[in-house]
Amino acid sequence: MARVPLSVLDLATVREGHSSTDALRSTVDIARTADDLGYARFWVAEHHNMPAVASTAPSTLIAAVAAQTARIRVGSGGVMLPNHMPFVVAEQFALLEALFPGRIDLGIGRAPGTDQATATALRGVSPHLTVEQFPSHLQTILALLSDTPDLSLRATPAPTSYPEIWMLGSSTYGAQVAAALGLPFCYAYHFAMSSDVDTALRLYREGFRPSPWRAEPHAMVSASVIAADTSEEAHFLAGPSRIMALSLRTGRLGPIVSPDDAAAREVSDLDRQILEQLPGTQFAGTAEEVVDGLDALVERTAADELIVAGTVYDPATRQDTLTRLMKAWTA
Template identity: 45%
Template sequence: MVPFSILDLSQVGEGNSVADAFANTARMARQAEELGYNRYWLAEHHGMPGVASSATAVAIGHVGHHTSKIRIGSGGIMLPNHAPLIIAEQFGTLEALFPGRVDLGLGRAPGTDMRTARALRRNMENGVDSFPYDVAELQAYMEPPNGTEPILAVPGSGAKVPIWVLGSSTYGAQLAAQMGLPYAFASHFAPDLLHQALRIYRQQYRPSPQNPEPKVMVGVMGVAADTDEEAKYLFTSMQQAFAALRRNERKPFPAPVRGLQLSPEERQMVDHMLQYAVVGSSETINRTLETFLAATGADELIVSMPIHDVEARLRSVEIFSRSPSMQKV
């Protein structure tokens, strides 16, 4: 048994508004808390009409105000988009508002297309990968002050918010291992290097005072329903969304369709990228999760539930919580 967590993008469904998306996020977070999930993380993306969580720290605060004990945080903040000092201040503020509940997951990708990334105006011109240095700088801002700091993060100094490294390649695994940080692999959309990255992370891990042992979180897309057929129908929303990304089509998160038609190339891409998706009835979910968790040896599972209808999404949250693999908190 391992803890289960939720990864949310505050999906803006076709026919709904951003306000609807945030209201749905609050409902989902409350239910996740009631059902014993460990964390509720939000992801930073930009320029996507189907994703409302671009101002991630603000959205985390929204979730914090609608919950009381579940851990809240980022899965993740795309650090190349931000000055480390700003993130230290934002998450220091969140920690002051919701003490002992806040996590800071950090990613290296921009979370958007290159044109939008340039509009974010950070680290796009010199070609130097500053991510390791930015992570270290951010850590330093959140250490307890000793009176000699040339720059002080207020709030932030002394906040000691737990930091996770997020990744979809061996790069993040190596960095997390070298820095003695927990590691979350984005297997929910980037399956290829999952097992290699986890092996490297565990083999190269250097214990730190905060994290004496390696800690691995793995992600899946999860769609649970009362029947396999219904779950597969609901999952067509995510399949359509991935195909639209391939076509560079920007649109809200699509409603599911019966008899989804994709080109052979799109079908191959979608099936490959979503190969670790967990879709089906309670029995199918339980069987698939048991196999996946055994294969990865993960310490925690984080589930993204790409379901257009909020009532169906809440039902999926409930069904996943009944899995024998879930350790409730």
């Protein structure tokens, strides 16, 4: 059975008892594993002021990952555009593309990647760094990272190639923007488990307009996965992701706890209700069970690609999951 390409999304998660340096080094190690195994892309996120996430500056982390890998495409999942001036983003990714030609993806999102107070600290008092400016800023980046003959600004003086630009989203808004501009679209299903994925992808495909970037619609869907020898072990290893999901929704932020600590953690009835809707990890089981779940997701969404996330305590668990998954995916 021919299957769609698999990619990896990473947040450089910080676990209890370890530092941001440890987390970032682990991300590079995980990227090397993904490169060796044949994953198509390795994307890093942008989050701010979160004790469990060290990935605050995607362009910097992309440079570190790309320098330590050979083949895999490396990109942002994503750059949260309202936090940045578009010319700065375009220059950063033009530089990355010049350093690593044909390997850089620029995934762009509209969310702040943080709470409102931190977003205000990032943006200051600039009237130009607002969500309302997003459509025009996105179009500016598209012009800067293409052969636009009448543009007075240049993101790089002598480009030979440009990064691949993606629109990211967890709602129908991002899907409609991607369709109108003719961009590939990635739906964040791993933290937005709702029927919106079906509506969003339908609107994307129905409204798609061919562009210099894509002649036809191209959709990627994310999912969170953990694979192990047994289903019981996988669910035990997924414990930290459940605590992380709770912490994000309840404001009790902290580093990633161990599976033992997660298993011992008492949760309230309200917390259990939250976990029914946001389990932390969507597909936890043996590699074969995870592949069955991903096959069903592809059949449901008609995704052209999948990108897998996964909150775990030990980076070795993530590497083991990626190894098991790719072996079963290509069997």
